[in-house]
Amino acid sequence: MKTDTLSDKNSQTLSRRLPPLGALRCFEAAARLESFTRAGTALHLTHGAISRAVRALEEDLGTALFERRSHRVFLTAAGAELLHSVTQALDLIENTTRRLRAPILDAPLVLSCEPTLLMRWLIPRLPAFQAAHPEISIQLLAGGGPFAFNQGIDLAIRRNDFPWSDETQAHWLFDEAVGPVCRPDKQTDWSPSPMGLPTLLEHAPRLHSATRPHAWAQWLQGRQLPASQVPQEQVFEHFYFSLQAAVAGLGLAIAPWQLVRDDLAGGLLCAPFGFVADGSAYYLLSAQAISDDSAAGRLLHWLREQAQA
Known part of the structure; x- marks a missing residue:
């Protein structure tokens, strides 16, 4: 005999009323990346497929999830609420399946690190x-920047210039310290030391990285020097290019110590003013706690040794 009561576990009255799960995956990627195009690239789908999936989800829920402006999309209040729940659900599923999945022998640790x-x-x-x-x-x-462990990343080295989830395990590696660097043969032209103390001349060309547009201002403030405008400034897309420009003698680049320590030791660059902490730090991020005897634990120990060497 078939029944249709609430006590029957097979009752269709207990079936879940869920939106399309594939559309939720497209929504999460678009919300995280703030772009339908980048979401499509991440999921190996077209821009149109992402847009249609999100539209179907909005129609199913009866509310707008995004504000569409030019080439970017921004979450509405409803979208932000849904993203919070979807992210928690996906993280829970990912963590559970990670524990249940049989370990792959000799599988490499996938480590993401900022390019420079x-x-x-x-x-x-x-x-x-x-x-x-x-x-x-x-x-x-x-x-660089935000990422997701469910994209095949085991560990990531990141600076704490963006928020990460409360579930992310953050293991300190080193504090950031920055300072101007230039070719040694250019030091007397741009930062002479007539009385033993280097002076930053106003005409000294300054090299910037677009990834940290305020690095010079922060360094000047840390050194209690006036943030005056200079006649020669160049902005490069990444630190790597600005540092190569400094090696070529194009100017003084504001640089993190870890990125130039080998060039300083080799005599390619000099740091007339030394380095000052800018208040940020680098961390090794993981989805779960790291034990000392694990592969990730041995890597963490070694990274800290290298940072302090």
């Missing part, structure tokens, strides 16, 4: 780690 730090600091030191830990394989990815 990866190029100028991590990669030159990585052979020493591989020699000390041949049993640990690491796959490197270049990336």
